[in-house]
Amino acid sequence: MNARILENIIQDFKKMSVDEYLQLHQQALERSKKIEETILFDSSQDLQELCAYSINLSPSCFKVNIDVLSTYNTFVNYSYLSYSSVIETSFNEADLWIKVA
Amino acid sequence: MTLVGYHGTDKRFAEKIKTEGYNYSSSENWFGKGVYFFKDYYTLCNGCQEAYNWARHVKKLTDIVVFKSIIESDLVLDLLSSIEDRQCFDKIKKQALKKHQEAGLGIKDFNLNVVFIKLEEFCQVIIALVDGARFEGFHNYVVRKPQAQVCVKEKACIIDTTVVNGYF
Numbered sequence: 001m002n003a004r005i006l007e008n009i010i011q012d013f014k015k016m017s018v019d020e021y022l023q024l025h026q027q028a029l030e031r032s033k034k035i036e037e038t039i040l041f042d043s044s045q046d047l048q049e050l051c052a053y054s055i056n057l058s059p060s061c062f063k064v065n066i067d068v069l070s071t072y073n074t075f076v077n078y079s080y081l082s083y084s085s086v087i088e089t090s091f092n093e094a095d096l097w098i099k100v101a
Numbered sequence: 102m103t104l105v106g107y108h109g110t111d112k113r114f115a116e117k118i119k120t121e122g123y124n125y126s127s128s129e130n131w132f133g134k135g136v137y138f139f140k141d142y143y144t145l146c147n148g149c150q151e152a153y154n155w156a157r158h159v160k161k162l163t164d165i166v167v168f169k170s171i172i173e174s175d176l177v178l179d180l181l182s183s184i185e186d187r188q189c190f191d192k193i194k195k196q197a198l199k200k201h202q203e204a205g206l207g208i209k210d211f212n213l214n215v216v217f218i219k220l221e222e223f224c225q226v227i228i229a230l231v232d233g234a235r236f237e238g239f240h241n242y243v244v245r246k247p248q249a250q251v252c253v254k255e256k257a258c259i260i261d262t263t264v265v266n267g268y269f
Contacts, residue, residue: 005176005223005224006189006192006193008223009193009196009219009220009223010192010193010196012219013193013196013197013199013200013219014196014200016200018200018203018204018205021200021201021203021204021215022204024215024218024219025201025204025206025210025212025215027214027215027218028212028213028214028215028217028218029212029214031133031214031218032212032214
């Protein structure tokens, strides 16, 4: 990393207002939270057990292997656990990310 | 700087990578949105093996394919093997921590992602030593599982990609 880049970033932090820092801090926390709340399901049984656990997290980020996706859909439709809404889905390599509110 | 990175996936997505190139991962990873690789680092870690292990044991994939890519960039932050870069990182961290305290927050609440988020604006490639034992849920501070990981923020830095054949 060259000295100019280093100086730019240090100056950015120096000039940053408290409000701007707090905003950055919040962004950093959200990134950590998303990593911690990511749950990898690799069987329908895992899915059922972990959904029961994760329903308390709001919002939560569920990582569902494609192989269990059909089970997931069946499970959500069939299960006594009901999600209020599915707010976003996006395809990312081997996984489907589903955020539930 | 030119380096070699290994990426594990499965057959379905390998075909897509061959024809369309890599996808960026989601922004929730340690260095945000990017293409992530493992690399060799002397006897400490074997990039190809780590890429396979990640696909098999973390992502739970079957029919695994490992790609070997050549990565080239001048905007590299090497937190693994460059003492200078580590010192730069520490200086930025120190400044960020000062701002954190100015904001009235305690040191225990400091989150290193504030530094990573700022670095994202300036680096194309970042190399770091990551503790692979974090997935085991019972890792300790003495015996860890080192992984040399590479995050490529700019796909144009990936200049060549081939499948690793006959390794597994």
